[in-house]
Amino acid sequence: MTAGLVTLGSLKVASREDLSQSITGPEATGCKATACGSSGGPADMDPATWARVKDHPCYSEEAHHYFARMHVAVAPACNIQCNYCNRKYDCSNESRPGVVSERLTPEQAARKVIAVANEIPQLSVLGIAGPGDAAYDWRKTKETFRLVSAQIPDIKLCLSSNGLALPDHIDDLVAMNIDHVTLTINMLDPEIGAKIYPWIFHDHQRLTGIEASRVLHERQMLSLDLLVARGILVKVNSVLIPGINDAHLLEVNREVKRRGAFLHNIMPLISDPDHGTHFGLTGQRGPTAAELKAVQDACEGGAKLMRHCRQCRADAVGLLGQDRGQEFTMDLVPEQVAYDPAARAAWRDWVAHEREDRRAAVAEAEAATRAEVAPQEQPLLVAVCTQGGGRINQHFGHASEFRIYEVDARGVRFVTHRRADNYCTGGAGDENRLAQVIRTLEGVPVILCARIGDCPRDDLAAAGIEAIDTHAHDYIEPAVAAVYRARKAAPAATRTA
C-alpha cells in the first residue's frame, strides 16, 4: 500500500495521529498544529465557487491532494463524430486517448462505486465521461447516478458532454443535484468546426459539414447558458489542434468566460496513427509543450485554467497520478456490497484539520519569504515528487510525474505537472528513464523528493538540477519557499549581518 492512500483497515483503528503517520510516512515529525483563519481559495476564484469546488479533485489543485474521483463508463453511445476519436477507444474528453475502459451497466457501476468508496475513503466525486456522451446516453447516466446517490448521498456527481443533447435533460440535471458539468467546446466558428466534426446526429438526422457544426455550436452555447442559469458549474474543455483551432481558442476562451464558465481547460490533441483516428491517420500532429503553454498563457486572463489536469484515464481511481482502477475491475467487485459511511467521515474530519494546518504553514512560509527576499528577485521553478496530501512524500525513483511550482517573493504557485513517461513527452519507449526525466525537467533547476539515490543525484547535478531530500514529508509550499529563501536571501542576510 502506498503512503498516499489510507485503507479502510487503517481507518478503523485510526486516531488522527495514525492518519498523519500513514500519509506523511514514518519519518514525519509532528505537525505544527496552529489553527488559522485562512480558508479562502485561490485569489482568482470567487469564494462561492471555491466553496463548491474545494473538495473536487478535478477542479481544485489543492483538493487533488486529499480527494479522489472516479469515472465509470456506462454511457457508450455518442451523437457526434470527432476527428480525434476512434470509437474503439475512450473519448478524448476527460480521458486518455487510446485507452479502453471497462464498460458497465448502471447496476454494475453502482456496485463498483460503492466498493471503491468503502476501500478508498478519499472518494468524493463520481463522474460519467467517455466513451460516449453522458448526456446523449442519458438513461444510463441517470440510472447510475440514481443508484449511487441513493446509497452515498454526499458524493458529488458530474458528467461530461459535447452539449448537443444536454439541453433536453436540463431539468433532470437540476433535479439530480448535479453541480458540475464539463462541456467540450473546440470552436465557435462552424467553418473551423467542419474540420473537427465530420458529422453529428441531431433530431433524428445525420448532419454533415458546416451545417453540422453550426447546429452543434448553437446547442453548445444553449447548454452553457442553461447550465449557468440553473446554477450548475460549467467547466469547458478545449482540445488544442495545431493549424485548426489554435488561434481560435482565444475567442472560445473569451466567449465561454463571458457566458459564465468557471474554468477553461486547454488540453493537447494527442494524435497517433496507432489510435486509428482521422487525425492520427492523416498526420495531424498534436501541439508541442511550448505551443500548449503559449495558448494556455494567452487564455489565462480570460477563463481560469486548470493547470493540474492530467487527462486521467476514464476509469482511473485514486489520488494524483495514481491509478488503482485495476483493483476494482468488475470481476473483483463482490456481488453484494453495502456502503459503510464511517471511513469517508473519518477521512473528511482528518482532512479538514490537515488542510488548515497546511494553510497555516504556507502563510508562515510566505511571510518569511516576503521578509527575507527582495520583491524584484527572479522567480524560481521547483519540481516536487508527491503522492498527495500536499507533502513531499515520494521517492525520486518512483515518480513518473512531477508537480512544478513557481516561487518568488509574492508566494508559491502551482504551475503545472509534467509527466516523465512516454505519454506526453513523446519519447522513445527504450529511452533511459533518467535522460527522460532530465528532459522533462528542462528549465527547472531544483527537484524536491522524499529520497533519492546518489547516482541519480549526481546525474541530475551534472545536468544542472539540484535534488533535495532534506524536506522529506514536509508540506510542499513551505519547503519550496525555504529553498527559494536559501538561494535568494543570502545577499539580504549578508546585508543585515
Added chain:
Amino acid sequence: MALKIIKSQCTACGACEFECPNAAVKFKGESYIIDAALCTECVGHFPKPQCAAVCPVPGTCVPV
C-alpha cells in the same frame, strides 16, 4: 425489408438500440443485432434508417 448489423465492425455502443423506433435492436453476446421481424427500415417514422444514421462505424448497419 430490414437492416442488419455487421457484427465484426460493431463497437457495441448501443446508439442504434437507443434510436430505433421499433425496439428492433437488441444486445446479444458481444454485439447488437437487429430483429428482422421488427425492423421496418424506419418507414413511417423517419426519412432514413436511424441505426445507420447514428452508427459511428461506416457500413455497419446495412440492408439485409
